[in-house]
Amino acid sequence: MPAEKRMTHQERSDLSDKLMLAAAVELILEKGTEKTTLKDVGEKAGYSRGLAGYRFGSKAGLFTFVLHALSEYWLRDLQEATRGKTGFDAISAATLKYAEMFERNSDNIKAFYILWFDAISVHDEVKQVIVNIHQRRQKDLTQWILDDASLSHCHDNASKFSAQYNASLNGIAYQALLMPEDVSGLRTLHEDLIQSMKVTLQLTA
Template identity: 35%
Template sequence: MTDRSSQTTVPDSRRTQAERTALAESRMIGAAIDLLNTVGVSGATLKAIGEEAGYSRGLATHHFGGKAGLFRSLLREVHAAFLEDLHSRVGERTGLEALEAANEAHRDFVQRHRDRLRAMYILWFGALDPGSDFKPNVARFMARQRETMADWIRGGQATGEIPDHVDANRMARQIYGNLVGVNLQWLIDASLNLSEAYADMRTDMRCLLGQT
């Protein structure tokens, strides 16, 4: 379950309106993550989310405009948390060093935040629906991930570490596709050894980039 205990240490009466708004939205997003993990999209209604967070359906509608708006906010929060963690781990590295640091950052983040990851994947697959309201959010996040990886590969080519003949965009698609696929398998089958899978991806990545 999502830990929301640290959000309640200061009485609401001592918070500013902006703080109360941020707290309410954070609680409702946390409740949505919990419900997506336990009852899925169909059970994660605004009423259920509001009650789980200690509020009303009306407040959830007021803050997010509807279920799709809440799910968009949930994706933005999870995506932002992941990107912040990723960039803090990679820093100014580039080339293979950046890709290997990113591999470790991905692995550690999903192991620490399995519920967030599962909720994110549930919504990602919901984006396959032609009528999805949050498909653009997912598409932008995935494109940013691929573009960042391609930039790291180009950085490695600029230093001579990665051969010039490597197609940076093609390799980024393949590496990112591997990450998405391995995490999906792990979420469905907990017996999959995630650390071993990430180690294999690291080895495969070095081969793909001419680092055999």
């Protein structure tokens, strides 16, 4: 019988990250951020009690890892959805992708926004991560507007429109946490946001 191939250090590290992320998401949904402990994350992931503490150092480190990991997954999806698009087309594609994320990865996105709305007031390190994600999202949307020559009348106010969009998107996320069973309602809110942005950008159907 051939010897079983041993995983490389990188493969073991990637597997550990995947299991730790899944465990953290499950515990955040089950217990909330305050009662989620590094010990519980390590055990649920199938490792020793101390491994999560060694890996992340603190709860802020754990929450930072979760936010980074989930946002990078979604960033790749958004980049694929908006590739080659600018202006309203990019905004529409991104918004529909956000709606799809709520429908397809509900646990992950719920855990992400629980951290977004909860841990921001407790951990300065986590708050900075959230600020960075927020600013990156707003920067992308501003650039989509600036890259579209047909929206030249909006260029001077591109950052203002982006801030308005971001605020609306965060409001939809908050509604999703309050009423998680209303999946069709969340889709409608995303579609309404698209129409609102169309009006804001002074586009016609």
